[in-house]
Amino acid sequence: MKKETFKDHGFTEKMRRNILDEIHSGKSKSSHSRKPVLAPVMSAVFMFACLSLFIYFGGSELGIFDNGKNASQTNFQHVDLHDNENDPNWIKKIKLPTLVPFEVVDRTYKHTPQDGFDIYSVKLSGPERQRLTIAQDVGLExxxxxxYEPVKIGDVTGSYRENKELGTSHLIWYKDGVLYSIGYNPRTSDVLLGKGDLVSIAESFKN
Known part of the structure; x- marks a missing residue:
């Protein structure tokens, strides 16, 4: 601001300096006042983004977040697989699950005697060719x-494994002289069964 601006307006030199000081001090305050506000906001946004990524990837590793359908999304069916006495291959004495992950449209039974024990297998098929294979080796000491991955099934510890590329999963455990095995293949369906689903099926076995 030039000195001539105040000429003939009754401003003294002291008044001019006071006005200039006020103008400059106002600019300084306004420029510095933004920084303390902006910095905490940006820091908070950054911390929230980092925390969100940590929770997501940590949860994925722990199995909290699953791709595909998990146990809560599986449409389980309650069935009685011992109701097929007219089938000549029907197996009455073995345990079978009462909970299956699809509507059973076909089932096959097979019995293979071995030295000292018997192998029983049951294959259940769904409407989209998904298959649940149940095998039991009976009579093992x-x-x-x-x-693979230890998992609790009731009061015993079993082993779980899966093939993420194919969407297949498998559970095996031993109890009271019987080696149990459950294998699942989604085939043309989009129903993927995880560890929790197979455990639910395993814990539903009854005679």
Whole structure:
């Protein structure tokens, strides 16, 4: 601001300096007042983004977030697989699940005697060719399943594994002289069964 601006307006030199000081001090305050507000906001946004990523990827590793359908999305059906006495291959004495992950449109039974024990297998098929295969080795004094991912099934510990590319999953455990095995293949369906789903099926076994 030039000195001539105040000429003939009754301003003294002291008044001019006071006005200039006020103008400059106002600019300084306004420029510095934004920084303390903007910095905490940006820091909070950054911390929230980092926390969200940590929760998501951590949850994925722990199985909290699953791709595909998990246990809460599976349309379980309650069935009685011992109601097929007219089938010549029907197996009455083995345990079978009462909970299955699809409507059963076809089932097959097979019995294969071995030295000292018997192998029973049941294959259940769904409307989209999805398949649940149940196998039982009956009469074993002991068995140690190959351990992949340990999982509790009632009061015993079993082994779970899956093939994420194919969407298949498998559960195996031993109890009271029987080695149990459950295998699932989604085939043309989009129903993927995880660890929790197979455990629910395993815990529903009854005679």
């Amino acid at each position: 002991s068995a140690t399943p190959a351990m």
